[in-house]
Amino acid sequence: MDHMSPLERILRAIALALVVLFFMFPIFWIVLMSLQTNETILRSPPSMAFVPTFKNYAAIIAGRLDSNVASMSIHFMGNLMNSVILSVGSVALALVLGVPAAYAFARHKFKGSEDIAFTLLSFRFAPPLLVLLPLTLYFQSLGLANTYVGLIWVYQLICLPLILWIVRGYFEDISPDIEHAYRIAGHGWFATFRKIALPLAGPGIAAAGLLAFIFAWNNFVFALVLASADKQPVTVGALAFVTASGIQYGQIAAAIVMSIAPTLLLALWAQKYLVEGLSLGAVKG
Amino acid sequence: MSVQADMPVMRRSSRLSRTMLPYLLSLPALLVCIGILIPFGTAVYYSLQRYRMSQPWNRGMNWGENYLNFFTDPDFWNTLQVSLTYAGLTVVLELLLGLGIALLLQKRSRVNNFVSIMLLMPLMTAPALAALMFKLMTNSNFGILSYFMQLAGFQDFRWASSPDTALLTVILVDVWVYTPFIMILLLAGLRSLPTQPFEAAALDGVPRLEQFWRITLPMLSPYILTAALFRLLDSIQQFDIIYAMTQGGPGDKLMVFQVEAYLNFFQSTNVGRSAALLMILWAITYVLSNIFVKNWLRLRERARGEA
Numbered sequence: 001m002d003h004m005s006p007l008e009r010i011l012r013a014i015a016l017a018l019v020v021l022f023f024m025f026p027i028f029w030i031v032l033m034s035l036q037t038n039e040t041i042l043r044s045p046p047s048m049a050f051v052p053t054f055k056n057y058a059a060i061i062a063g064r065l066d067s068n069v070a071s072m073s074i075h076f077m078g079n080l081m082n083s084v085i086l087s088v089g090s091v092a093l094a095l096v097l098g099v100p101a102a103y104a105f106a107r108h109k110f111k112g113s114e115d116i117a118f119t120l121l122s123f124r125f126a127p128p129l130l131v132l133l134p135l136t137l138y139f140q141s142l143g144l145a146n147t148y149v150g151l152i153w154v155y156q157l158i159c160l161p162l163i164l165w166i167v168r169g170y171f172e173d174i175s176p177d178i179e180h181a182y183r184i185a186g187h188g189w190f191a192t193f194r195k196i197a198l199p200l201a202g203p204g205i206a207a208a209g210l211l212a213f214i215f216a217w218n219n220f221v222f223a224l225v226l227a228s229a230d231k232q233p234v235t236v237g238a239l240a241f242v243t244a245s246g247i248q249y250g251q252i253a254a255a256i257v258m259s260i261a262p263t264l265l266l267a268l269w270a271q272k273y274l275v276e277g278l279s280l281g282a283v284k285g
Numbered sequence: 286m287s288v289q290a291d292m293p294v295m296r297r298s299s300r301l302s303r304t305m306l307p308y309l310l311s312l313p314a315l316l317v318c319i320g321i322l323i324p325f326g327t328a329v330y331y332s333l334q335r336y337r338m339s340q341p342w343n344r345g346m347n348w349g350e351n352y353l354n355f356f357t358d359p360d361f362w363n364t365l366q367v368s369l370t371y372a373g374l375t376v377v378l379e380l381l382l383g384l385g386i387a388l389l390l391q392k393r394s395r396v397n398n399f400v401s402i403m404l405l406m407p408l409m410t411a412p413a414l415a416a417l418m419f420k421l422m423t424n425s426n427f428g429i430l431s432y433f434m435q436l437a438g439f440q441d442f443r444w445a446s447s448p449d450t451a452l453l454t455v456i457l458v459d460v461w462v463y464t465p466f467i468m469i470l471l472l473a474g475l476r477s478l479p480t481q482p483f484e485a486a487a488l489d490g491v492p493r494l495e496q497f498w499r500i501t502l503p504m505l506s507p508y509i510l511t512a513a514l515f516r517l518l519d520s521i522q523q524f525d526i527i528y529a530m531t532q533g534g535p536g537d538k539l540m541v542f543q544v545e546a547y548l549n550f551f552q553s554t555n556v557g558r559s560a561a562l563l564m565i566l567w568a569i570t571y572v573l574s575n576i577f578v579k580n581w582l583r584l585r586e587r588a589r590g591e592a
Contacts, residue, residue: 012389015385015389016389016390016396016400019386019389019400019404020400020403022461023403023404023406023407023461023464023465024403024406026407026415026418026419026422026461027406027407027410027418029422029429030418030421030422033421041427042426042427043427044427044432045432046427046429046432096313097313097314097317098314100310100311100313101310101311101313101314101315103310104306104307104308104310104311105307105311107307108306108307110307110308113307113311116311116314116315116318118578119318119322120314120317120318121578122571122574123318123321125518125570125571125573125574125577126325126567126570126571126574127522127542127543127546127563127566127567127570128522128524128543129524129543129546129547129550129563130325130328130560130563130564130566130567131321131324131325131328132324133328133546133550133556133559133560133563134324134325134327134328134331134560135324137327138323138324138327153317153320156317157321160314160317164314169585189306214409217411218409218410218411218412218413218414219411220411220412220413220524220525220528220529221524221525221543224528225547234411234414235411235413235414235525236413238413238414238417239413239417239529242417242420249421249424249427252417252421253421256414256417256418256421259411259414260409260410260411260414263409263410263411264406264409264410266409267405267406267408267409268402268405271402271405274405275405275469275473278408278466278469278470279469279470279473
């Protein structure tokens, strides 16, 4: 059944090439733009012949944007740092809170466990602004407005359900007999959890953590509503940068490349885990 | 010996743990839950109020008035229509494209694996940043896509700045970002299908197109349904792409639920209307998410059973 006519082979190859072109071209083009000066970007017709320059990246890293009119300072590196703090912090907190809870939901069918698990999952699907808008008013009175702690707590809205549901599935796949055997040998539940359950669910925890990191990094609306300029991650910072720098297209492109590079590289490095997590646990292996 | 000495202690602690441990373990998650349910309750309360931040003296309960007003409010109907159109078009386009690509990549080969890894890239790009990328590419002065349109004979194709093509532009960004998600899910589904029905059909000389309609599609349908529902849930709430691209403009062309509610809250400071809008969106997503979760769990059970 694997016999393909030469015509079909060619058509398939063309289709595949078109798919790759459509999905890769925007990234390719933005990278090219980031290596150009405004003069070559604004050429008409557009051309791929130019001498690459790293001036745009240098300007962003140095935090000074010099044009022939004036020079202004930019804080995009601060945005990058905020993204790192918020994403790493949220994933760490979500793992600490979520993995034990996932274990409890998987191993013990206790009263209300399904309800709690479903409530948490339903947050993933509810409109984020529904919670965020009242939170702006609460945060002000609680002193959490524009703090990393407040933001990391809100980021649990996306990170925690993800960790909980993916990791729970992995714990459910571990046979309870293995744990029973270990416990009969005289070990406490915590030792069992640490020595048996955690290592066996390791790949699932890695997949969930990775996915949570990417979702946190890519989040836009939480920080747009709850953070001022000094706490904003790259997603919000880039939008502000576009408004502020106006026509410095090369720098804008460089800022975008620097913002998307971490998640793209992470995805390349760990694509196997990612695909597993993204398939929603619907498919194993 | 020492093991025996430990036994009574262990037994007592295990009895305690059997009842209390699950609660203790899930307590933090529970607290986060409550922390989120409080603002949700507040939103319900606001939606029943006449509440403009600019007129604090005028604040008071008006019960269902915010909701009743929607019936005669053309802006509301515009929001509903734009949101549904956006969600419907993106999901249909992404399903068709995603299924097509999954079928192309179905056979495991080095080229196919490489392409499917490449396709992860758009999905890993933050939607708000993807919108900015397309904004640069559709700039009327130097945008490469505007240039392509010129070559194709559209002299003044203005993408997101024209009311006629704004929707098309944001849908393009959505399709670029999220088609790979559907592709990944359907590809996983395709590769997990049993091979016997296809071998039998091939032996019987059933044409490939008919195999697709009669075997592949029905067996894949649970995956298609799950993917479609999941995307529909996200897409009807789309905010990032539209806000980063045009903030809902030009005019009210792209005023989807969340963008409209955001602007109501922060620009016209009409908290009551904003909360009521979000409650309606929440009701829609609540129904959809219940159907989705049921489907998803059934799919997961099936995948477990076969594994």
